[in-house]
Amino acid sequence: MNNFLIVLNPIAYRSIKFNVIRALICLLILLLLAPVSAAPTSALVGELLKSSNTGGPVQTALDPASLLDDIKKKLAATQAEFAAVPSEAVTGDPATGLPANEDILARRLHLRQLLFIYQGQLSRLPNLQAVQKDRIELENKADNWTGFNEPSAHPFLRADELKVSVASLGKQVDELALWLHTLEIAGTQIVNIAENSIIRLRQANESVEQASKSPELQARLTRKRDLLFVQNQINLARTLGFQIEKQTLQEELLKTRAQLQLARKQLSVASEHAELTQQDIDQVYKNIEVESQDIIAALNQALSDLELENKSAQQEKTATNATNALTPAQLEQLHQAQHNNTDVKLQVLNRVLVYLQMQRDIWNIRWMYAKVTDREKASEAYDKISNYIGLTTAIREYVFQQRQRILEQITIQSVKEIDPTVTEMNTLRDALRKLALDQLVSYSRLLGALESTVSLLERCKQDMDERLHEKSLTDYLDSTLLTIREITSQIWTFEIFAVQDNIEVDGRIISGKRSVTVDKVVTAFAILIVGYWFAAHLSRFIERHAVSRLSMDASLARIARRWILFLQVILLVLLSMMVVKIPLTIFAFMGGALAIGVGFGMQNLLKNLISGLMLLFERPFRPGDVVEVGGIRGRVIDIGVRSSQILDGNGIETIIPNSTFIEENVTNWTLSSRSVRIVVNVGITYDSSIKEVNKLLLEVAERHGLVLHNPAPQVLFEDFGNDALLFGLYVWVEINPEVSWKTIASDLRYMISKVLAENNIVIAFSQRDVHLDTNRPLEIKVLSDVPC
Numbered sequence: 123m124n125n126f127l128i129v130l131n132p133i134a135y136r137s138i139k140f141n142v143i144r145a146l147i148c149l150l151i152l153l154l155l156a157p158v159s160a161a162p163t164s165a166l167v168g169e170l171l172k173s174s175n176t177g178g179p180v181q182t183a184l185d186p187a188s189l190l191d192d193i194k195k196k197l198a199a200t201q202a203e204f205a206a207v208p209s210e211a212v213t214g215d216p217a218t219g220l221p222a223n224e225d226i227l228a229r230r231l232h233l234r235q236l237l238f239i240y241q242g243q244l245s246r247l248p249n250l251q252a253v254q255k256d257r258i259e260l261e262n263k264a265d266n267w268t269g270f271n272e273p274s275a276h277p278f279l280r281a282d283e284l285k286v287s288v289a290s291l292g293k294q295v296d297e298l299a300l301w302l303h304t305l306e307i308a309g310t311q312i313v314n315i316a317e318n319s320i321i322r323l324r325q326a327n328e329s330v331e332q333a334s335k336s337p338e339l340q341a342r343l344t345r346k347r348d349l350l351f352v353q354n355q356i357n358l359a360r361t362l363g364f365q366i367e368k369q370t371l372q373e374e375l376l377k378t379r380a381q382l383q384l385a386r387k388q389l390s391v392a393s394e395h396a397e398l399t400q401q402d403i404d405q406v407y408k409n410i411e412v413e414s415q416d417i418i419a420a421l422n423q424a425l426s427d428l429e430l431e432n433k434s435a436q437q438e439k440t441a442t443n444a445t446n447a448l449t450p451a452q453l454e455q456l457h458q459a460q461h462n463n464t465d466v467k468l469q470v471l472n473r474v475l476v477y478l479q480m481q482r483d484i485w486n487i488r489w490m491y492a493k494v495t496d497r498e499k500a501s502e503a504y505d506k507i508s509n510y511i512g513l514t515t516a517i518r519e520y521v522f523q524q525r526q527r528i529l530e531q532i533t534i535q536s537v538k539e540i541d542p543t544v545t546e547m548n549t550l551r552d553a554l555r556k557l558a559l560d561q562l563v564s565y566s567r568l569l570g571a572l573e574s575t576v577s578l579l580e581r582c583k584q585d586m587d588e589r590l591h592e593k594s595l596t597d598y599l600d601s602t603l604l605t606i607r608e609i610t611s612q613i614w615t616f617e618i619f620a621v622q623d624n625i626e627v628d629g630r631i632i633s634g635k636r637s638v639t640v641d642k643v644v645t646a647f648a649i650l651i652v653g654y655w656f657a658a659h660l661s662r663f664i665e666r667h668a669v670s671r672l673s674m675d676a677s678l679a680r681i682a683r684r685w686i687l688f689l690q691v692i693l694l695v696l697l698s699m700m701v702v703k704i705p706l707t708i709f710a711f712m713g714g715a716l717a718i719g720v721g722f723g724m725q726n727l728l729k730n731l732i733s734g735l736m737l738l739f740e741r742p743f744r745p746g747d748v749v750e751v752g753g754i755r756g757r758v759i760d761i762g763v764r765s766s767q768i769l770d771g772n773g774i775e776t777i778i779p780n781s782t783f784i785e786e787n788v789t790n791w792t793l794s795s796r797s798v799r800i801v802v803n804v805g806i807t808y809d810s811s812i813k814e815v816n817k818l819l820l821e822v823a824e825r826h827g828l829v830l831h832n833p834a835p836q837v838l839f840e841d842f843g844n845d846a847l848l849f850g851l852y853v854w855v856e857i858n859p860e861v862s863w864k865t866i867a868s869d870l871r872y873m874i875s876k877v878l879a880e881n882n883i884v885i886a887f888s889q890r891d892v893h894l895d896t897n898r899p900l901e902i903k904v905l906s907d908v909p910c
Contacts, residue, residue: 184369186251189362190244196359197240204233225345232352239359246366253373260380267387274392276405281396284389285584286577291382298375305371309364316357323347323354398492406485414478421471428464452550463557463564470564477571480510481578488582504586511579518572525565532558614641642702649698650691657690678744681761685738688763726781730764733780737761742783743790748857750789752782771862796856797830800863802870805846805886806878812839812847818881819851822873828866830854846886 207230274280326347333340487503494500535555617637665683668674674682699705738761743749747758749768756770766783768776791798806815816837823835833854841848851874855866878885 184250184365186247186254189366190247193240193243193247197237197244200233200236200240200355204230204237207233225349229349229352232349232356236352236356236359239356239363243359243363243366246363246370250366250370250373253370253377257373257377257380260377260384264380264384264387267384269391270388276399276402277392277396278398278402279405281389281392282581284385284392285581287385288382288389289577289580291378291385294378295375295382298371298378302368302371302375305364305368309361309368312357312361312364316354316361319350319354319357323350326350398489400489403485403489407482410478410482410485414475417471417475417478421468421475424464424467424471428468456550456553459554459557463560466561467564470568473568474571477514477575480514481575484510484575484578484582488585491586500586504583507579507583507586511576511583514572514576514579518569518576521565521569521572525562525569528558528562528565532562614639614644616640618643636703636705638704642704645702646698646704649701650694653694653698654691657687657694661687661690675744681738681745684763685734726779727764730780733784734761734763736784737766737780742788743793747793748791750791751778751786754778755789755791771864792857796858797854798857798863799833799852799854800867802851802853802867802874803840803848804851804871804874804878805843805848807884807886808847810847810883814881815847815849815878815883818877818883819849819874822870822877823851823853826853826866826869826873828855829870830856843886845888 207226326343330340330343330347333343484507487507491500491503532555535551535558538551617639620637661683664686665679668679668682669676737743743758743761745758745760748756749758750756751768754768754770754776756768756776759767759769759775762780765777765779768778770776804819816839819837820835823829824831829835830853835851835853838850838852839847840850851870853866853870855863857863875885
């Protein structure tokens with residue numbers, strides 16, 4: 123460890139020494155090159171940077187009193203400088219016809235902007251002083267508060283109001299902290315702009331000094347430097363304005379925190395032994411009744427205003443030609459806006475009455491369950507409160523969005539007022555803006571009623587949670603099951619997508635969209651699964667009865683069962699979609715590309731299905747028939763919906779698509795009869811007796827038990843071969859699954875070989891006779907090897 127410190131310290135020392143030397147060099151350069159006017163600005167930016175980078179809210183607080191005097195001096199100096207700028211240079215001299223000086227014009231504009239900034243700072247500094255004063259008073263009050271001066275006639279209501287204050291102040295603290303963070307991010311950019319402005323001013327001073335040999339160039343650079351100096355003052359004033367805004371927001375945050383601290387102290391004291399009584403309920407009902415009467419009076423006034431508006435609209439229509447203040451289209455637009463405004467006001471007042479009644483019901487629930495500690499008894503009220511919270515929260519978000527929309531409209535209208543390119547009449551614009559402001563007030567009133575209702579619901583739910591905080595194992599299980607049920611309900615009703623469909627509304631068919639939700643899909647699959655189980659059992663029942671009672675072939679009954687099951691599945695798919703109201707247009711939702719891909723994939727499947735139907739109705743072969751298709755010969759084992767199975771002579775089962783039996787030539791060896799003719803060929807030597815051979819072959823055929831006697835066997839002398847006399851034994855046999863016709867042909871060959879051997883008849887084989895001419899000697903030649 124000591125060695126590590128010995129190595130580390132020289133490095134740190136050299137780093138510190140280098141930084142100090144670099145700072146001294148920079149300071150000397152600034153003292154030599156920077157003008158006197160730039161020094162105060164650099165110091166000011168340094169202080170502001172230091173203050174903006176500090177973490178504490180009041181570590182480098184500004185003094186509003188001293189800033190007021192400083193800004194007043196700057197304002198007076200700027201006003202004098204602005205007055206000294208000749209206005210003729212800005213507008214041009216009409217006597218001489220000389221154009222305006224652009225540098226002086228820009229300087230005058232910058233000075234005017236600087237005046238506005240100083241005036242704004244002077245108006246904001248008193249606000250900062252007031253906020254500081256309030257913050258100090260609230261902090262002292264929060265630190266020194268020990269209790270209420272006098273008891274309240276309604277302790278529970280006071281505690282309830284303090285709960286509202288604590289919740290509201292907590293939200294304000296969070297919002298102010300977020301705003302302060304956002305302001306600090308924007309302030310960093312403002313400070314960076316001020317720093318860059320100082321750098322440009324310093325470089326301009328250097329350029330003026332370097333151009334001393336050229337008076338004309340130096341004069342032009344001096345004017346440019348003076349303009350940059352004014353811009354620098356603007357940037358510094360903006361930086362100071364940012365610091366004032368930041369400190370004001372910090373003071374507001376500290377003030378709100380002090381209020382929150384005081385409210386929490388008061389709530390802790392007020393909550394002791396605060397129970398809801400009948401007097402509290404009576405007072406609440408009385409307050410709600412007073413508010414309801416005020417709303418009813420406002421409703422009556424709104425209805426009276428509506429009648430007056432209708433009368434004035436009629437009068438304005440008759441007096442339009444006389445006044446010509448607004449065109450008919452503009453007048454119609456104004457009347458429509460007035461009608462909408464009145465409609466919104468009436469709807470808002472009615473909704474406020476509804477929420478006041480809801481608050482009365484909530485207080486009634488609080489009173490009824492004020493002393494209930496059994497969760498089972500309070501579960502109904504708890505669920506009702508939870509549902510109310512969800513409903514009112516959603517409505518509050520909607521009203522907030524409507525209020526934001528009206529506020530955006532007012533902002534757009536305000537922008538139009540200062541836009542010189544907008545030619546809309548002031549009368550119409552002012553009237554529309556006034557109506558929009560009325561709607562803003564109405565929505566704000568409704569939003570306040572919703573906020574009050576939601577707050578009351580949350581307090582009621584909080585009271586029940588606190589009162590029922592001791593939960594048994596059953597309560598935890600019930601709460602867990604409730605949570606699982608809510609999550610399951612959300613998943614169950616989740617909309618996967620919507621499908622275009624025709625919907626019947628009030629006896630009329632209109633085009634609309636149907637939701638495809640998780641519950642519909644699961645229900646459809648459940649119907650399919652249960653229906654398939656019933657369909658499978660039904661098809662097996664039909665198969666058994668078809669075989670036992672209708673004497674149908676078992677293989678045919680099995681094929682019929684499969685096709686019945688297939689048709690039942692198609693009906694089940696359609697039925698399940700109809701039951702859950704999923705339109706068939708869902709298949710169009712897959713899209714063109716997916717539909718094309720599925721179409722190509724379904725092409726072979728549909729082709730085989732249709733081929734299966736054709737095989738079912740035409741019946742070119744049945745299970746057990748011996749067929750030959752595509753070079754494969756075997757017995758048909760099964761005919762399915764999509765394919766069929768064939769067992770060949772080697773015991774190999776081959777699955778062949780049904781379309782193959784339609785597209786290719788098929789040989790059915792057992793279509794109309796199972797009798798087929800086979801031939802056994804034999805060749806004997808030329809010295810054998812033909813008649814005896816004929817008789818022996820017929821005897822062999824008659825002795826074989828599987829050779830049919832009708833048609834009778836037949837022996838044909840087919841040809842004179844090169845080496846033998848060729849005979850063919852033609853016999854008819856019946857093809858059955860137990861014995862192959864090849865086996866019968868083999869037995870016949872064994873029997874023929876034995877019988878011919880017993881009768882000394884030789885079966886011919888290939889042979890060649892070589893004849894030599896002995897009339898003259900053989901010529902013998904010796905040939906030499908042929909070279910390669």
